[in-house]
Amino acid sequence: MDPVIVVGAGPVGLTLALALARQDVPCVVLDEGPGKDEPRPARTVVLRDDTAALMERLTGLSLDHAGFRWAGWRSVRRKQVTNEVAFEDAETAPLHIAQHVLTGALRAALEHERLVKVAVDSRLDALEQERSGVTAHTRGASGTWWRGSYLVGCDGPRSTVRKLQDIRFPGRTAVERHAVAALRTELPWQDEALLHRSPPWRTSGPSAGEITARPLPDEVWRLDWLLPPGKDLVTPEMLLTRIRETLAGWNGGTVPPYELLDTGVHTVHHRLARRWRADRVFLAGDAAHLLGALGTHGLDEGLRDADNLAWKLALAWHHGPHEALLDSYQTERRALVASRLRAADQALPLLRGGGGLRTYVPGSSRSLDTLLMDGHLGRGALGAPGTYAGSPLAPGRLEGEAPVGTEPGAQVTDVTVTAEDGTFVRLRDRLGRGALLVVLIAPGTGVWARRHWVSAGIMPRLAAAVSALPHRAELLVAESYPGAAAHTVLLVRPDGHLVTALNGVRPADMYAAAEAALGGPTGPATPEAGADGRPPGAGTREDAGARAR
Incomplete structure (x- = not known):
């Protein structure tokens, strides 16, 4: 191939x-x-x-x-802080x-x-x-x-x-334009990203209605200035003036030492x-x-x-x-x-229009600032990853469906799981290998060596159901999962999206869900898989390497 x-x-x-x-x-x-x-x-x-x-x-x-993972986020309108977020868990902070x-x-x-x-x-x-x-x-x-x-x-x-x-x-062309600068300097806050809307200081040239500051390693910051609509040329002189005015505005009128590393114009289509x-x-x-x-x-x-x-x-x-x-x-x-x-x-239109909703609804500016913050932080309608709830790969109604904290089609929560070799790993570490993941929620298993429970209770029946699936699958065990009761079984796609959650070991439902996640039946039964879990002729990593060369 x-x-x-x-x-x-x-x-x-x-x-x-x-x-x-x-x-x-x-x-x-x-x-x-x-x-x-x-x-x-x-x-x-x-x-x-x-x-x-x-x-x-x-x-x-x-x-x-x-x-650099942000320690937090701050939204400011003129001189007032409108939103603050602290990322207590570094793994959830934007990188x-x-x-x-x-x-x-x-x-x-x-x-x-x-x-x-x-x-x-x-x-x-x-x-x-x-x-x-x-x-x-x-x-x-x-x-x-x-x-x-x-x-x-x-x-x-x-x-x-x-x-x-x-x-x-x-x-649409040129929906937004930003002047951009990367510079090494000290700002009054550390490790936090900032969105400053309608800064109170006067600016030369077109008004700087919105400025974003995002930290990078080694005290480097990326600053973005939202440019007004049009095709005004961003000259070096204008950008240097913006830098000095912004740094002075954030530092009580004094421009701190800075090293300009790079500049550019970012146009959004x-x-x-x-x-x-x-x-x-x-x-x-x-x-x-x-x-x-x-x-x-x-x-x-x-x-x-x-x-x-x-x-x-x-x-x-x-x-x-x-x-x-x-x-x-x-x-x-x-x-x-x-x-x-x-x-x-x-x-x-609401965020850039200048009038509209905020003219008539008290507090609307704060809610719009929250909407804009969501886009930057990957939340809400503007930024959330989204789900494949309407996917053609979603299984139909299954008798054994169980509710959990993740919608079918959404990305699973990253929890600690026990792998088949008995090691403790993160669920996301098992993604991207081409295999379906079957996760059993079994409280208490984390305190016992795997050899004590792998052949007990529902495990043998679940292992048999996993081995009978129409595609290679890995069986994992988790102490808990958000919203899941004990003995819930999750079926997860290779890219980490939940196919379904079942209340217990239900081989027929599990097979139907796995078959749907693979695009439905592929036609006549295929030859029995070999010892490596692949159909005859599928090839190995060594075969693939030879073809690539």
Whole structure:
């Protein structure tokens, strides 16, 4: 079987290649650049807890040393604090990291991944599809033809893949513009991100109605000034004036020493591709969608694209195409991103209009500040990860369904679980391996060695039900889970979304839910799996490595 071709070596493309390789799928990454990223401290990304965990799982690194987790968040209007949030649990705090540092960590992980070949100076200029695969041509020093089983365009807003497939990309241009500066300095507060609306000091030039300050390691801060609508040129002189006025405003009129590291202009567009799949070609990340107004961050959604698509492509690569499963990528992800865009577009007139609701409703400014804060912190309609409740992979009504603190289709809560080898691990650490996860909630098991309870009570019956599922699954045991009663059984997709929760061991319901999560029945019964749990001919990691080479 030919490797998967990933076009684009940004964070989304590199993430997808790593996620596929961890599921024994060989990849070729077509990188139009030289294979390294220019350091740009003013170009940063904010990762929520789920995407930060995904990055750490794939790179094997703790990103806390490369990025900065905020200790808190503060919203200020003129001189009044309107909202404050303290992140007591560092793992739930947003992670702020320079994009070149993140891609560097992903590239370093790929250097040790023998299933992935990165072709630098390779710009895609043509592709052809047949029933059995995809052929892509690149120009440049390494210009050649590449043969793949599937191709994924992760090549950004001006995606060549999208254009070659004649996929429309409608939406709104320049929804917001921000002047950006990265500088090393001391601010009156430490470790907290700040959103300052309507600052009280006078500004030269267009009014600075909103300023965001986000900390990075080594006393570096990224400052963003929301620019008024229009195409006014952001000159170096104007930006330096903004920096001095802002620092003086925050420091009682005195400009503290600072070192300017980088500057830029960040323009936000809102666009959504009409299709995310064209037979064996897929779109992900900025090639499929652009969003980012009101504090939302498009990279989070791009990484979730990669996580959603990886396990589905891996299953199709190993076991043969399953159209319903592959189609569900577009259905799930496009609907979720579309809802995020709608929420931002509906909020924009209220938050940026200057009048409207706040003119008539007492306290509305504070509620609007909370809405804007939610976008920055990954909460509410503007920022929450969202669920796949309406997914075609959701099972129908099951007799043994049990309520838990997670909706079906939502991401599971990260709890401590006991793995099959008896070790204690985090639930999220077991994701991304291509296997379904079956989690039994069994209070008291944490104080006993696994050998004492693995063959007792309902465990043998549950283990037999897990082994009979239509896809490889891992059985885990947790002391507790939010909202779950004892002996509740959770079925979790490889990307961490809950399929269903059952009240006890119900083999028929479990099988039906697993079959639905895989896209439904695949047709006639397949040959019996081999000792490694794969159907005959699925191949091993060694076979895949040989094909990638």
